[in-house]
Amino acid sequence: MKFSIPLGLFLFLQATAIHAALECREAWLREPPPNASVLAGYAKLINTGTSPLIINAINVAHFERAEIHRTEISGGMTRMVSVEHLTIAPDTPAVLEPGGMHLMLFHPRRTLRAGEKSTWYFTTNQGPQRCTAMIEK
Amino acid sequence: MARPTLRKPAIIFVTAFIVCIAGWGAWRAVTWFTQREPAPMDTGAMRGVIIASPALALPAFQLTDGNNRAYTNEQLKNHWTLIYFGYTHCPDICPTTLQTLAKVTAQLSDTQRNDTQVLFISLDPKRDSSAIIKDYVAHFDASFTAASAPATALHVLTEPLGVIYEFEGDTNKPDYTLNHYGAVFIMDPQARLRAYILPPHEAPRVLEAYTKIRVYYGGHS
Ligand SMILES: [Cu+2]
Numbered sequence: 001m002k003f004s005i006p007l008g009l010f011l012f013l014q015a016t017a018i019h020a021a022l023e024c025r026e027a028w029l030r031e032p033p034p035n036a037s038v039l040a041g042y043a044k045l046i047n048t049g050t051s052p053l054i055i056n057a058i059n060v061a062h063f064e065r066a067e068i069h070r071t072e073i074s075g076g077m078t079r080m081v082s083v084e085h086l087t088i089a090p091d092t093p094a095v096l097e098p099g100g101m102h103l104m105l106f107h108p109r110r111t112l113r114a115g116e117k118s119t120w121y122f123t124t125n126q127g128p129q130r131c132t133a134m135i136e137k
Numbered sequence: 138m139a140r141p142t143l144r145k146p147a148i149i150f151v152t153a154f155i156v157c158i159a160g161w162g163a164w165r166a167v168t169w170f171t172q173r174e175p176a177p178m179d180t181g182a183m184r185g186v187i188i189a190s191p192a193l194a195l196p197a198f199q200l201t202d203g204n205n206r207a208y209t210n211e212q213l214k215n216h217w218t219l220i221y222f223g224y225t226h227c228p229d230i231c232p233t234t235l236q237t238l239a240k241v242t243a244q245l246s247d248t249q250r251n252d253t254q255v256l257f258i259s260l261d262p263k264r265d266s267s268a269i270i271k272d273y274v275a276h277f278d279a280s281f282t283a284a285s286a287p288a289t290a291l292h293v294l295t296e297p298l299g300v301i302y303e304f305e306g307d308t309n310k311p312d313y314t315l316n317h318y319g320a321v322f323i324m325d326p327q328a329r330l331r332a333y334i335l336p337p338h339e340a341p342r343v344l345e346a347y348t349k350i351r352v353y354y355g356g357h358s
């Protein structure tokens with residue numbers, strides 16, 4: 001298994017840093033349809049601290065790249081817009097749900113099955129945090 | 138001797154003629170009664186449900202289905218069809234909608250389910266081959282059908298249905314996306330557009346709209 005230096009360094013920093021006041025509830029992703037090259041992840045992200053929390057980047061195990069997107073529906077049209085920095089206020093959780101905001105996961109490195117877990121590593125203005133998502137049918 | 142033999146065929150002829158006229162009239166009355174356009178169904182409190190009144194007949198179109206067979210107006214006939222346009226490299230809204238349609242069809246009665254077809258049409262023929270769309274829809278429900286076609290052939294169908302779509306990003310790179318019209322179209326057994334439902338699609342609302350439309354326009358239950 002290939003383990004890149006940036007990812008190794010990243011995981012090392014993750015393990016040693018002070019973790020951000022970010023809590024992740026009901027994190028899940030849909031079991032990928034055959035040949036899927038992009039998937040969406042969903043969760044409720046809660047800021048358990050007292051100051052605004054900004055998610056600047058995400059790394060996800062088993063995926064080449066991850067971004068935060070929002071599906072916008074207007075007048076019957078559906079489009080996705082990228083959310084570069086997601087700010088979460090202490091009293092307002094960010095809800096990532098089907099047809100709305102989601103974690104956009106690009107290029108799975110292998111086939112994922114329902115019942116497996118996927119770990120999401122967040123880089124925030126307060127430091128790193130991670131969360132575990134279930135792959136669901 | 139000659140007169141009765143002449144009159145008998147004449148009576149038969151006249152009777153047959155009257156029967157024919159009456160039959161034709163009755164047939165016309167029945168077809169008028171059954172094919173006349175009823176008053177548009179009242180959608181009441183159902184949000185985002187739009188009735189096509191009269192039903193909209195489609196021009197002759199030809200797509201290719203997941204088994205590499207032609208999919209034309211003929212394949213829409215003699216059953217109801219729920220059509221959703223999308224693309225398989227769509228991470229959120231397309232799988233969400235297909236999952237919703239799988240939930241909806243699972244809640245139909247056996248009779249209703251047997252004459253309901255769910256059709257996914259890919260607007261992205263460049264990446265979505267027959268084999269890919271076939272496997273993709275089967276993941277959501279084994280009974281779902283998928284089809285696609287090159288842009289010009291898709292246009293024959295998307296234009297009258299008002300399905301607008303645009304590619305976003307570099308289509309020569311793998312990760313481009315599509316902004317697309319996300320309605321679910323309800324086609325009647327005469328292959329005509331009868332209604333459409335705007336997104337977002339919650340399963341209970343789609344189920345209610347679809348079953349009511351079938352009852353109102355189809356006389357099925
Ligand atoms: Cu996205």
